[in-house]
Structures are given as C-alpha cells and as structure tokens.
Amino acid sequence: MAGVVAVGAFGAIAxxxxxxxxxxxxxxxxxxxxxxxTTTSTGSTSTTTSGSSSTSTATDSTATSGSxxxxxxxxxTTTSGSxxxxxxxx
Amino acid sequence: xxxxxxxxxxxxxxxxxxERGDAxxxxxxxxxxxxxxxxxxxxxxxxxxxxxxxPATGAWRPVSPLLGDAIAAGLRAAQLSxxxxxxxxxxxxxxxxxxxxxxxxxxxxxxxxxxxxxxxGWQTVELAPDRxxxxxxPGVEIDLGSVGKGLAADLAADAALGTVDPTGGVLVSLGxxxxxxxxxPRGGWRVLLAEDxxxxxxxxxxxxxxxxxxxxxxxxxxxxxxxxxxAVHHLIDPRTGGPVDSPWRTATVAAATCVEANxxxxxxxxxxxxxxxxxxxxxxxARLVAQDGSIVRIGxxxxxxxxxxxxxx
Numbered sequence: 001m002a003g004v005v006a007v008g009a010f011g012a013i014a015x016x017x018x019x020x021x022x023x024x025x026x027x028x029x030x031x032x033x034x035x036x037x038t039t040t041s042t043g044s045t046s047t048t049t050s051g052s053s054s055t056s057t058a059t060d061s062t063a064t065s066g067s068x069x070x071x072x073x074x075x076x077t078t079t080s081g082s083x084x085x086x087x088x089x090x
Numbered sequence: 091x092x093x094x095x096x097x098x099x100x101x102x103x104x105x106x107x108x109e110r111g112d113a114x115x116x117x118x119x120x121x122x123x124x125x126x127x128x129x130x131x132x133x134x135x136x137x138x139x140x141x142x143x144x145p146a147t148g149a150w151r152p153v154s155p156l157l158g159d160a161i162a163a164g165l166r167a168a169q170l171s172x173x174x175x176x177x178x179x180x181x182x183x184x185x186x187x188x189x190x191x192x193x194x195x196x197x198x199x200x201x202x203x204x205x206x207x208x209x210x211g212w213q214t215v216e217l218a219p220d221r222x223x224x225x226x227x228p229g230v231e232i233d234l235g236s237v238g239k240g241l242a243a244d245l246a247a248d249a250a251l252g253t254v255d256p257t258g259g260v261l262v263s264l265g266x267x268x269x270x271x272x273x274x275p276r277g278g279w280r281v282l283l284a285e286d287x288x289x290x291x292x293x294x295x296x297x298x299x300x301x302x303x304x305x306x307x308x309x310x311x312x313x314x315x316x317x318x319x320x321a322v323h324h325l326i327d328p329r330t331g332g333p334v335d336s337p338w339r340t341a342t343v344a345a346a347t348c349v350e351a352n353x354x355x356x357x358x359x360x361x362x363x364x365x366x367x368x369x370x371x372x373x374x375x376a377r378l379v380a381q382d383g384s385i386v387r388i389g390x391x392x393x394x395x396x397x398x399x400x401x402x403x
Binding site for chain 2: 074076077080087088089090
C-alpha cells in the first residue's frame with residue numbers, strides 16, 4: 001500500500017509517504033516543514049513496521065534560515081532579574 | 091535546582107549552569123571537551139595538532155575529526171560572512187603581537203613594528219570532504235579563534251547535557267559565548283548583556299532570556315592591549331590584516347548554535363555599516379552597540395524591559 005498523508009506535528013505540516021507494498025511491513029517517512037516569519041525548520045520521522053511491532057525515529061533537524069545558510073533561532077525575549085550568565089567580549 | 095560552577099580554561103572564564111543534574115559530572119564532561127579542544131586547535135601551545143601543521147607545506151596532511159570539524163566550521167564561517175570572518179588570520183594575529191595567551195601578552199609593553207598585509211584568504215585552505223585531511227598553502231597560518239570558541243561551547247554543552255536528568259538542562263559559557271541545551275529553567279536562561287563577559291551576571295544592564303540555541307558577543311572593547319603608543323585589539327580586518335576600525339564596538343547575536351552566533355557577531359564588527367543589511371538578510375536576531383553607545387536592534391531583538399514598559403504605558 002503506498003500513499004501520501006498529511007499530519008500536524010510540532011506545529012508543522014508533515015507531508016508523508018509510505019513505501020510499503022503490504023499493510024504489515026514498510027517504512028513511513030515524513031518530512032516536516034515550518035515556514036515562520038524568519039525561520040524555516042525541517043525535520044523528519046521514520047516508522048518501520050514488521051509484523052505487529054513498529055519502530056519510530058523522529059529527527060528535529062537544526063533550524064535553518066531560508067537562503068542564508070546560517071542557522072537561526074527565535075529572538076531572545078526581554079526579561080529582568082539576576083541572570084544565569086553574562087555575554088560580552090572576552 | 092540550579093547549580094552554577096565557574097573556572098578558567100582556554101584562557102577565558104568558563105561558567106556551567108546545570109538544571110536538574112549532577113554538576114560535578116557535567117563539569118567533568120565540559121572539562122573533557124575543553125581539554126580535547128585545547129590539544130586539537132590551540133594556537134598557544136606548541137604541541138597542539140594545529141601547531142603541528144605549521145609551517146604549511148602545501149601538501150595534504152591528516153587531521154583528527156575534531157580539528158577537521160573546527161576547520162570546516164572556520165571555512166563555513168568565511169563563506170557565509172563573505173570573508174569577514176576568516177581562519178587565515180594567524181600570521182596577522184602574530185603581527186599585532188597576539189602570539190600567546192592573552193594574559194601574558196597584555197603585560198608586555200614594548201613597542202612593535204606593524205607590517206600589515208591583507209590576509210591570504212580562506213580559499214588557501216582545502217579540507218577533504220571527509221574532513222580527515224587538509225591542505226594549506228605555504229605561508230598561511232590558521233587561527234580558529236572565535237569560531238573555535240563557539241564550537242567548543244557547543245560541544246561542551248552537548249557533552250554536559252548527556253550527564254544530566256532527562257528533564258534537565260545546561261548552560262555553558264566560554265568567555266561570554268553561551269550555548270544552552272535541554273530544558274530551560276522556568277522563564278528561560280537569563281543572560282546579561284555586557285561589554286565585558288567578566289561582568290557579574292547580577293550586575294546592571296539589559297537581560298534577555300533564551301530557551302534554545304546560543305548567544306554570543308564580539309567586542310573591540312575588551313581584548314585590547316598596548317604596545318608602545320599603539321592600542322590594538324584582536325578582531326582583524328581581512329582587507330588590511332590589522333585590527334578592524336568598526337562603527338560598532340560590540341555585537342551580540344542569537345543563533346541555533348554558538349559557532350554560528352559567534353560567526354555572525356564577529357562578522358558584524360568586521361562588516362561595519364554593512365552589518366545591518368547582512369544580519370537582516372541572514373535573519374539573525376542581533377544587537378549592535380555603536381561607538382557612541384547607541385544601540386541598533388535587528389531581527390526581532392527585544393527592547394529592554396523599561397523601554398517595553400514605556401511603549402505600552
């Protein structure tokens with residue numbers, strides 16, 4: 001059975017394909033893509049079934065900016081109080 | 091429960107903060123990483139693997155996985171920053187007198203004769219696709235300085251996380267380059283923004299919080315020294331081979347990894363006025379402090395609490 005499904009995970013839309021030819025064995029591979037204002041996050045999950053057992057592996061790959069190549073993250077939030085550490089020149 | 095440990099390594103201050111974990115085990119993991127980093131790519135110990143590559147002969151030489159990864163990070167930083175952050179500044183560093191651990195060079199006072207020349211450029215370094223051998227053009231000297239420090243923070247944080255409770259988290263700061271891993275404390279990891287990473291975290295200044303990734307700062311105000319009447323600092327302008335004359339005195343950047351935060355922060359200082367466009371294009375949250383003290387915030391970097399409160403009042 002082969003097909004394409006879409007599921008929501010980690011706030012993302014996953015396009016998934018199933019490569020198995022029977023209902024009891026095969027590998028399901030899904031690629032997650034999230035487009036935020038400044039960041040694109042990708043990851044994948046793979047589920048392998050054999051008989052009645054299955055193994056799932058999820059990988060949340062490093063967020064990468066669309067075309068720049070540097071890996072971005074969400075901006076810090078402003079806060080107050082005693083800090084855990086100091087960033088500065090050294 | 092949060093535990094904080096401070097010590098010195100790699101010529102800078104180390105801070106380890108552990109949330110729900112055995113701090114002694116986490117420290118041992120961090121120390122193990124920093125020791126391997128020191129032996130792999132320190133420019134200040136003659137028995138390091140990096141120094142064994144000098145003088146460069148132009149022939150392919152084998153390198154360890156760690157040094158290979160560090161050189162790869164340096165080459166990537168150079169490519170992404172359009173050469174603003176370049177690993178071939180080793181000779182330029184020696185030319186300005188930065189040829190030993192910083193604690194020892196800043197006590198020297200004698201004048202030096204500066205003979206500056208553009209640096210050779212990262213294209214003179216070739217790394218094999220498997221990162222296990224490198225070819226360096228004769229005369230070229232590698233310095234993995236800022237990128238290497240960021241990479242060390244990432245690796246140390248990864249190692250420390252492996253020792254803590256599955257629900258815990260860690261923060262590792264190497265001279266103000268901070269990598270966090272695992273679960274952040276309630277409200278996030280709070281980070282004081284300062285010119286000098288030696289400033290106590292409970293001191294005055296803007297405080298931001300991060301939950302994942304890293305934050306790093308480059309500054310021309312701290313690692314400075316004088317030789318005779320000449321004041322120099324360690325951030326090199328690849329075009330001249332000398333200390334960069336930047337409109338920014340300090341740049342702080344948040345990124346997914348510390349090596350990338352450090353790359354972007356150093357690039358911002360070197361790029362000067364072009365840094366704002368470059369950081370916006372890279373979608374990097376950043377805070378630049380101009381020489382006159384004015385602040386430019388980019389990529390969603392937040393205003394301090396006081397200003398945010400005033401804006402909503």
